[in-house]
Amino acid sequence: MADATTKDPLLKVEELQAWYGESHILHGVGFEIGRGELVTLLGRNGVGKTTTLRSIMGIVGKRSGSVRFEGQETVGRPSNIIARLGIAYCPEERGIFSSLNVEENLMLPPAVKPGGMSVEEIYTLFPNLKERRRSQGTKLSGGEQQMLAIGRILRTGANLLMLDEPTEGLAPVIVQRIGEIIRQLKQRGFTILLVEQNFHFAATVADRHYVMEDGRVVDMIVAADVEKNVGKLQAYLGV
Amino acid sequence: MLDIFSIPLPALFGQLLLGLINGAFYAMLSLGLAVIFGMLNVINFTHGAQYMLGAFAAWLLLTNLSIPFWASLVLAPLIVGLFGVLIERLLLKRIYHLDHLYGFLLTFGLSLVIEGLFQWKWGSSGAPYPSPIAGGYNLGFMFLPAYRGFVVLAALVVCLATWYGIERTRLGAYLRAATENPTLVQAFGINVPRLITLTYGLGVGLAALAGVLAAPIQQVSALMGTNLVLVVFAVVVIGGMGSIMGSIVTGFGLGLIEGFTKVVYPPASNTVIFVVMAIVLLVKPAGLFGQTK
Numbered sequence: 001m002a003d004a005t006t007k008d009p010l011l012k013v014e015e016l017q018a019w020y021g022e023s024h025i026l027h028g029v030g031f032e033i034g035r036g037e038l039v040t041l042l043g044r045n046g047v048g049k050t051t052t053l054r055s056i057m058g059i060v061g062k063r064s065g066s067v068r069f070e071g072q073e074t075v076g077r078p079s080n081i082i083a084r085l086g087i088a089y090c091p092e093e094r095g096i097f098s099s100l101n102v103e104e105n106l107m108l109p110p111a112v113k114p115g116g117m118s119v120e121e122i123y124t125l126f127p128n129l130k131e132r133r134r135s136q137g138t139k140l141s142g143g144e145q146q147m148l149a150i151g152r153i154l155r156t157g158a159n160l161l162m163l164d165e166p167t168e169g170l171a172p173v174i175v176q177r178i179g180e181i182i183r184q185l186k187q188r189g190f191t192i193l194l195v196e197q198n199f200h201f202a203a204t205v206a207d208r209h210y211v212m213e214d215g216r217v218v219d220m221i222v223a224a225d226v227e228k229n230v231g232k233l234q235a236y237l238g239v
Numbered sequence: 240m241l242d243i244f245s246i247p248l249p250a251l252f253g254q255l256l257l258g259l260i261n262g263a264f265y266a267m268l269s270l271g272l273a274v275i276f277g278m279l280n281v282i283n284f285t286h287g288a289q290y291m292l293g294a295f296a297a298w299l300l301l302t303n304l305s306i307p308f309w310a311s312l313v314l315a316p317l318i319v320g321l322f323g324v325l326i327e328r329l330l331l332k333r334i335y336h337l338d339h340l341y342g343f344l345l346t347f348g349l350s351l352v353i354e355g356l357f358q359w360k361w362g363s364s365g366a367p368y369p370s371p372i373a374g375g376y377n378l379g380f381m382f383l384p385a386y387r388g389f390v391v392l393a394a395l396v397v398c399l400a401t402w403y404g405i406e407r408t409r410l411g412a413y414l415r416a417a418t419e420n421p422t423l424v425q426a427f428g429i430n431v432p433r434l435i436t437l438t439y440g441l442g443v444g445l446a447a448l449a450g451v452l453a454a455p456i457q458q459v460s461a462l463m464g465t466n467l468v469l470v471v472f473a474v475v476v477i478g479g480m481g482s483i484m485g486s487i488v489t490g491f492g493l494g495l496i497e498g499f500t501k502v503v504y505p506p507a508s509n510t511v512i513f514v515v516m517a518i519v520l521l522v523k524p525a526g527l528f529g530q531t532k
Contacts, residue, residue, distance in 0.1 A: 057426050083428035095423045099415040107409070108416055109427035
């Protein structure tokens, strides 16, 4: 497997295995992300992309192997400690709290490091959220809920953002808007690990792509080589 | 005109006021139960015993160390709350992943053990606790002891402060969010197990505070919580499991209904709350303020 990564990766995953109860989902995942990079995990449904994010975050039943963030081993530590190292997670189901209003949802994750975005900056990025800040979180549209789910992890100072299918089920114009926001976040220096089904969307934002099959990373393609690997990618993704 | 439907007004107002005082205790106790159930998903059957422990703590502090009521009002809930923290850390946290039934068995068993120990040591006849506020007011239709008036006000303040803390503060937002999705809240960097422990301590502390307030009104005895807590469970069911405002409103409301029944048809006064519970469960199974999950 070709590896064109930095000498000092922000996140390095090796031989990661994970289980939900009796089912063995990840069979030795390995990849790494350099500082400021935007990397995607691609693959068909059920290959373990979401489980990989959840394992990095420490919220699967059982895991083994190694996940080092800024050189520190995180396997075996509880998720609240992992979050405090500077990893933030935006789940596929968005996880907006219905008993909290928009602003309370936005303010919920505690700051873990200095240098997070201010609430005003986040409202500038997502003006809809400011308008509806007194609404119940789950009363927002799907696109607004997605923006809230992304917005609330920008405040905390976390430098690695893990976004799980942020475009799922959204209208094309909203997908485009989320693409712009993700590019802006990269420009601001955030390191981003993106899980996507929508390859066309992923191709417009990412530096590199890791391809997963059956609970393993099986290939890595840098953005510049995507054109000549279209056939191979289509075979991987089954499109 | 001094009577409506041949009920003398002084008797009516008198009973309503007594109902309000009972309601104050129902509200405080069901509030603690609701907070605990919301966060831990455990129905805390030890609540009555913890209420009794609050009263006993105040009585023991007074008789052994001459610590007055007003200091006990703070000290007793702290002591009993810490005891609650220990119970959560040592016992409850081991059963969260199991069926509700285990939480019931554990907390019910605990209350039997605690009440049994206190009955063995101090008997069941009860000890008096002197009222910290003497005197009272003649309201025309009845004489209101000043202390009972204070109890109603104190209960209102405690209930509203708890509601404010949960619905309007940052810590309360953590609590509400962790009730919905503890995994995600923990993945944001919040120590959810500690939050759960604190919540249980807070709920138990509220029960103990109600116990301290009850000490000058009732006899301080090992079984003072058992009968009360039965009514309080009915209140929680009527209000809706886990609803904060629901517990407060239903607590005071049912106290009043009970008082009213005592005037209209006294024999039903002990059962009226359970009749209301049956009706509410038929019409709105999730309770008046509850949401179906």
